[in-house]
């Protein structure tokens with residue numbers, strides 16, 4: 801049994817074990833920052849779209865949602 805080799809999501813190269821690898825789970829700081837930048841760019845846009853349209857998903861925002869489904 802061998803531990804699966806982690807692959808860097810940014811460049812696909814082998815990733816060193818967490819211990820001693822401050823860029824984990826990436827192979828290097830460079831890849832970590834590159835991937836993080838892409839990820840944040842996309843998630844910030846999605847979060848801005850979803851968070852800007854009111855109380856969608858707020859459990860206390862719908863007075864009719866008490867279970868009276870007759």
Ligand SMILES: [Zn+2]
Pocket residue numbers: 808809810811812813826827828831
């Ligand atoms: Zn890499």
